[in-house]
Amino acid sequence: MKFSESLKKNSDFQKVYRNGRSFANRFLVMYVLENEKNCNRIGISVSKKVGNSVIRHHITRLIRESYRLQEEMFNSGLDIVVIARTTARNASYQEIYSALSHLGGLHKIFKRTEN
């Protein structure tokens, strides 16, 4: 991805959970925290309760693809953690895509489209 790298360390995740703001909808939960960097860092977390390995990987790919296509709309300098809820098991790509953009709107982290 052009402007982003992935969030890897467990301590980074804990920092975002403790200090970040969160919004949720039917399929996803999103935590956001500002970092003092030029790029965004995104972490995707899918619990074992959601399903087996195939389902979890598939959900991860859907979220990453949705983020990739909307990447240029996001502000930079953010640590984002996206958590899939149990209801996301049977969700299609379109549902995930709209859920992600809905949460981005709630966080008000989209760039002004007028510019």
Next chain:
RNA sequence: GACGCAGGACAGGUGAUCGCGGCUGCAAGUGUCGAAAGACCGCAGGUGAGGAAAGUCCGGGCUUCACAGGGCAGGAUGCCGGUUAACGGCCGGUGGAGGAAACUCUAAGGAAAGUGCAACAGAAAUAUACCGCCAGAUCUUUCUGGUAAGGGUGGAAUGGCAGUGUAAGAGACUACCGCCUCGCUGGUAACAGGGAGGGCACAUGUAAACCCCAUCUGAAGCAAGACCGAAUAAAAGCGAUGACGUGGCCCGCCAGCUUUAGGUAGGUCGCUUGAGACCAUUGGCGACAGUGGUUCUAGAUAGAUGAUCACCCAACGACAUAACCCGGCUUAUCGUUCUGCUAAUCUG
């Protein structure tokens, strides 16, 4: 033909756009990091999950640790023979159970080496007479003795059944069956067939109770392990270096420099050419083994296969994502398709 039985193959395909992990090559900079080597960014090509990758139930390779040799304990396996690197797997056979058959299932050694346990019921559970039957005695309704044919209890009660016999009975005796012992024949063997004898003793069941017998077995696991190695803390050394104790020196101490061990963060290796795959052929009923040829086919490290559109098809596909690697087993699974076999029932 339906139904049934056994064995095997496939696991959506094609095209377009965007995107991801290794690998190979190119490009060469006005880009970023770096002293440099180089790394990142860029372009192109090629490549990229399964039949179970799953469960982790067995076995092996590999690695580290332990170890003079041997045994005990513990664990595993358990009809016989073969196969294999090895196995609890597989193949072929034997016995037993099921089915009309094709065929399927089978932890299937020893209970006459010893110990334990067998609730309740029942007179009695491994040793015994409750009722009954019979004989004798007798105070005439009790006692003594014999008896496992009958009743009742129980999962299990003196081998079964028919006869002889007897007071009543009893392998007490006889035939058949079962059991045990010893030869014979066939078979590598499990075992099968048939013969002679015993005369039922040990008396039932349980070894997925302890145990006996035979065979095997050191422990842990790639988060194993090997190498490199910041930072911090530690030790040793250095003296025309600096500050302080001090006005000066020895010395001390702090800083500085060098070295050492340690092995954390992190990195590299282990890591994919292997008991490999495919084809042909030879031996074998088969599992499998031999020979020859061809071929190289993921290697990530928060962890790569997805999204959209169009077409095909009855079907948006079912179950499911390698993590050191192999051989099995078990479990999950929408369907499509091929080969062989059976003949109870139904249809033609």
Next chain:
RNA sequence: GGAGAAGUACUCAAGUGGCCGAAGAGGUGCCCCUGCUAAGGGUAUAGGUCGGGUUGACCGGCGCGAGGGUUCAAAUCCCUCCUUCUCCG
């Protein structure tokens, strides 16, 4: 990825082949105590589900995570699955 442990009524749980018809505690219902509650005391209860039944009792079958097996008999012994939890950098 690897190594282990556990599963019993609503909850916590005892039960290591047969008196299990599954102990005990909490919980629940009723009564006493109190002006009313809490606490305390007493007492009762289905202890799940299916079938039968005189619809109060009561009787029978299946039930200890699920399914098989061994045994006369299984919560207990053996095998295969499922779920939950713990440890290893």
